[in-house]
Amino acid sequence: MELPRVGYHSGKKVFTDEQEKELTEYLMKAADAFYGLCPREVKELAYQLAVKHGCKYPKSWDKFSRAGPDWFSAYMKRNPTLSIRSAEATSLARATSFNQHNVAMFFKKFDEVLKRHTLTANDIWNIDETGITTVQTPDRVIAKRGTKQVGAMTSAERGSLVTLACAVNAIGNTIPPMFVFPRIRYADHFVRDGPVGSIGSGNKSGWMQETEFLIFLKHFANHTKVSNEKKVILLMDNHSSHLSIAAIDFCKSNGIVMLTFPPHCSHKLQPLDRSVYGPLKKMVNSASDSWMRMNPGKTMTIYEIPGLVRTALPAAATPKNIQAGFQCCGIWPYNPNIFEDSDFAPSQVTDRPYGHFSS
Template sequence: MPRQWKRKTDRGVPANVLKVASDEVTGKGKSVRSVAKAHGICHVTLSRYCKSLQKLRDQGSSDLPSVGYRSNNKVFSEVQEKNLADYLTQAADLYYGLTPREVRKFAFQLAVTYNITHPQIWNENQMAGPDWFTFFMKRNPSLSMRSAEATSLTRATSFNRTNVERFFNSLGRVIERYKFDGSDIWNVDETGVTTVQTPERVVARRGVKQVGAMTSGERGVLVSVACAVQALGNAIPPFFVFPRKRYKEYFVQNGPTGSAGSGNASGWMQEEDFLLFLNHFAKHTKVSPEKKVLLLMDNHSSHLSVKAIDFCKEKGIVLLTFPPHCSHKLQPLDCSVYGPFKKMVNTASDAWMKMNPAKTMTIYDIPNIVKTALSAATPKNIRAGFQTTGIWPFNPDIFEECDYAPSQVTDRPDPGTSLKSGAFQPHSPPIHLGTASSPPTNQVTSGSSAIHDATMSCAPAEPATSGLSPGQVFSPSALRPFPKAGPRKTSSGTRRKRQSEILTDTPVKQALMEEEQRRGSKNVRKSILGKNKGRQKKKERTPQRKTTKKILKTNAEDSETSDDENLCVICLEAFGNSKPKEVWVKCAQCSLWAHQACTPGLPAFICHHCDSD
């Protein structure tokens, strides 16, 4: 059968015409032939439709008979395929989407479990055929093949309603307290620019298996670039952090006008570098205690220092942090600026390599490349980032339920309430997204699939020809439950969990000061213990033979300077008892003497004490 079937005739009667004609036959008592002639349809078609309608009414059903052409080799009904499409959509929203091959295997498991007639080739391959999958996708245009973006588990689970609501509550409180508008809200974030770019696609000869593109090296050197953007679309010059301990002003002479920088051994933003950036930020924004601004940033350790908070309170900068691992959804720079910026960096790096053949790109060429790539930070992109995150205009309801769906995998009830009511068993095994290992049930599962299963249970009953027994419900989630994490393990760690906070508030600053004091005292105690332990190990490493050598050397030094008191380090014979013209040699390390005849005769003599060391 051709994949693209086209109808060649316009024969067939619409269902609404048959319904009107059947009402005239049954309701008004007219003959079938007269009504069929009046509506221009075949009297046999109308008679067959009236008989089917009467049969359904005798069974107590209010449905209408099916009319027109229908597929004879269709495995699942329309309702069943809709349930399967809804299941695939929700699995993708949870970031546990199924590949085409997994969908085909799952369709075969559904057909076998619910005793639905299917082709014999499905049993041989243990999966549905590729043609079925192709037509299934065409019949459900709401589905499409997409390339999934890798998302870490911490990001997927940390972006939940609790963390987001806490952030927007703090943001709304700050905006209302200081009467901020779009010109006062800023966002800062760092990104890395390396000297080895990702080459773009090129035009090459067809049929070649491998096409190369020139890069500066195999592993690049990274330079951190900190950018700050305003909710109205403005931006200040970038701030560079070079992997150099001594920063020089000429590092950024080819960069954007007004840019600044610093340096450290790693090239990543540190506390001292962030303090220098705050000076750079205050210089370009003209902030003052009378005209405060709001600076949004992440919870990186380099941003959480008491010195930086004191500087911000003095200058009039209000600091608000995002929830941990939520910057991919809440940070404007990540949402709309850094994506096109990285593409422009690759384009500019490729152009630099073509204009400078046989040259290696260094970290001092990066400011010029960033200068070219910053054309991606247009006011339109910047404003779009603040708008899509709901920061400005302020919209705390910007995110929908599907945005929080990945975090539902780890949703757990409150231990203080659920354990008392018995609604959650702490030792129940977690449910994983796997193959069918148990028969499907009609019970509604807990967690993220509760609403979905409840909707499935309200679906109309399948016809008896589908293979379902009376009262059985076609439910894909019952055969393959959605993933659900088990109870959280109790941890004895004392590491503090970060959250969205207003850092310039006094209680938060006081907590950071206490944390730094504890960290400092702990580091001092570790250093003292490490020194004492090193001294103890050094004493334990001292061997006995070294003591013997020291005793011999001490005896030689404390004795009189006469040569008669010098002993051979090997045979211990005094120099005064040596034979005439007997040659003595000195150890090259400890300066002790020995008979040349007692030594191996090498050009440089080393005694057995020093040789063993």
């Protein structure tokens, strides 16, 4: 005689272990390709699989054509390799351009330049720009429990943006940054409170343009003491402001070898993006929050940004962070096989090469 079960016990499984394994592998592959499924879609897929395989499932599934919340919770517990994550928005151009062909072409050209000019870590530089805004995202604050809405002061609804340009090399060195202000008439006192040695410029948009990039190149050459006898390689994205005739002529005349990343690949290949600008943005944001608390009733302007960067940049652009950025990109130590197949999964949707970038 079969004894009755007492206490809590798990319900009958809808799928076999092998079927659940296949479902789990599919979900992980979809997430690697940047087409991950949300919980509702997983439930709908489970229902479709149950119908296809002739599995016994609760009749309640038929009402909404998807598995129930109890099944989903139990499934997630049985598969701890899965978790619900907030996805980061990634453009189709980035996802499809970072493919094996483009990355292999970049490393091939990079290797040729290293061997041709006998360059070492001290000679490998990366330059890039990022935007710093006057309106921060407030940090978490302590407030009364149960309060429905907690506010924090910002300067305005929409902020003004200043472009910050930095240059770092593979051994962890930096040069003073450059600020590009959204002002047609620039004055030296704009960067008075900025990092020591920093320079500035201005234009209507506040973005780096051809004229400003040439100014930064001269600033770069002055600090690195580069020459035709002692060349360096400059890694950067292929933005049009970087590829003007004046900039290319200046680099050729001063021993600067320019090599651009494939289009839309800087999020994986650019050291500054990988390990410096993330911490910098967080530290500038916290410094902005502190400035607002220390200056109640005042509006933060673009002229406070250099002072905030002076505080945040040394903590973000540390030798350790910079070296980690070059290493995780495979640039130094040189490792063209740094990326795994899963890193290229999103590009398999189209698998199209660009095949054109400058050197």
